[in-house]
Amino acid sequence: MMWKTLNQSDSAYISNAVVSPTKNLAIEKPSLSDEGSVEDSLHRIIGNSRALRSVLQQVGLVAPTGSTVLIQGETGTGKELIARAIHELSPRSNAPFVTLNCAAIPAALLESELFGHERGAFTGTAMQRIGRFEMANGGTLFLDEIGEMAMDLQVKLLRVLQEQEFERLGGTRTTRVNVRVVAATNRDLSQMVGHNEFRADLFYRLSVFPVSLPPLRNRPEDIPALARHFMARFAERMNKVVEDIPPETMEVMLAYDWPGNVRQLQNFMEHGVIVSEGPVFQPPIGQLRLQKNSQPRESQTLEAATRNHILQVLQETKWVVGGRQGAAARLGVARTTLLSKMRRLGIESAGDEVRSVRSRGYQAFAAMA
Numbered sequence: 001m002m003w004k005t006l007n008q009s010d011s012a013y014i015s016n017a018v019v020s021p022t023k024n025l026a027i028e029k030p031s032l033s034d035e036g037s038v039e040d041s042l043h044r045i046i047g048n049s050r051a052l053r054s055v056l057q058q059v060g061l062v063a064p065t066g067s068t069v070l071i072q073g074e075t076g077t078g079k080e081l082i083a084r085a086i087h088e089l090s091p092r093s094n095a096p097f098v099t100l101n102c103a104a105i106p107a108a109l110l111e112s113e114l115f116g117h118e119r120g121a122f123t124g125t126a127m128q129r130i131g132r133f134e135m136a137n138g139g140t141l142f143l144d145e146i147g148e149m150a151m152d153l154q155v156k157l158l159r160v161l162q163e164q165e166f167e168r169l170g171g172t173r174t175t176r177v178n179v180r181v182v183a184a185t186n187r188d189l190s191q192m193v194g195h196n197e198f199r200a201d202l203f204y205r206l207s208v209f210p211v212s213l214p215p216l217r218n219r220p221e222d223i224p225a226l227a228r229h230f231m232a233r234f235a236e237r238m239n240k241v242v243e244d245i246p247p248e249t250m251e252v253m254l255a256y257d258w259p260g261n262v263r264q265l266q267n268f269m270e271h272g273v274i275v276s277e278g279p280v281f282q283p284p285i286g287q288l289r290l291q292k293n294s295q296p297r298e299s300q301t302l303e304a305a306t307r308n309h310i311l312q313v314l315q316e317t318k319w320v321v322g323g324r325q326g327a328a329a330r331l332g333v334a335r336t337t338l339l340s341k342m343r344r345l346g347i348e349s350a351g352d353e354v355r356s357v358r359s360r361g362y363q364a365f366a367a368m369a
Helices: 008-019 050-065 079-088 107-115 151-163 189-194 200-206 220-237 247-255 261-275 285-291 302-316 327-331 335-344 351-359
Strands: 026-028 069-072 097-101 140-144 165-167 174-176 180-185 209-212
Touching: 050 079, 050 209, 069 079, 079 097, 079 140, 079 180, 107 151, 151 165, 151 200, 189 200, 220 247, 220 261, 220 302, 247 285, 302 327, 302 335, 327 335
Parallel strands: 069 180, 069 209, 097 140, 140 180
Antiparallel strands: 026 097, 165 174
């Protein structure tokens, strides 16, 4: 039998987990009685931007397949929401959806959380405990912040992905499962592979079907719908009537970069509903202005804001439109779509650079930032 030495905080964590085996777990059985339609299963995802529609199209394609999915995106972009949608649109929708944040579990205990442990595997443990893979058997296991997993544990995860079998910590009996894994990260795993911080074989196994979520600043046209959705939800929860967002407030919200993405917008709307004293939404809009690195921009139309944003991204990419690091990939649109939008907005100075990209044989693709 394998014994593992734990420090005091780890021992306290595992003791609590044994006493209350459901603590810190997230296991759900969706209410959908069948696979349903894309519209039914994605009703919680708000927005109609081209970038978001592209993501949802990818979700609809991969959900029924059972393939491993790697969701990439900045913090607050809604990675778990997309993972849930993939599960709910799959043939596993009536089976458990189990989540595990790899960054939230002490490193010494993550293996036990994944695979479970036998009695006596840890000092002070008197009970057997099953892990997340067994809990998710027949369903989906969502591994958030996968980039935080230690290299030695990555080897064991790779084996489960390939063989669908493992041994509990401290045990010798092999347990077989049927689990679909959806992983997520806000880190660049390919870069981590290059720095020997993440196993290349696991990266390739996880990224069978990568889905990249666009940051909110790349889909500002979704901000009004998101803001009204959150405003209505929090007003109902607080039993208040707040239903009107002044145009000048919306202009500032559209111009703001939202580094915390949808989660930051949600928190901002909740705060605003709390402090609003009548039907007009009155948030501390000055906070957004103070958080910007530069002076507030003059009020502008959505078209002007879009044009300025495209120009900024083009400058950052040295006017390269296609390719993995090009402007189209950063904006979450196809290369041809970006070129069409540039022509419509009167952005015409990138022709030479675009031709040079094509001449080097780069392929355009609908990458989602």
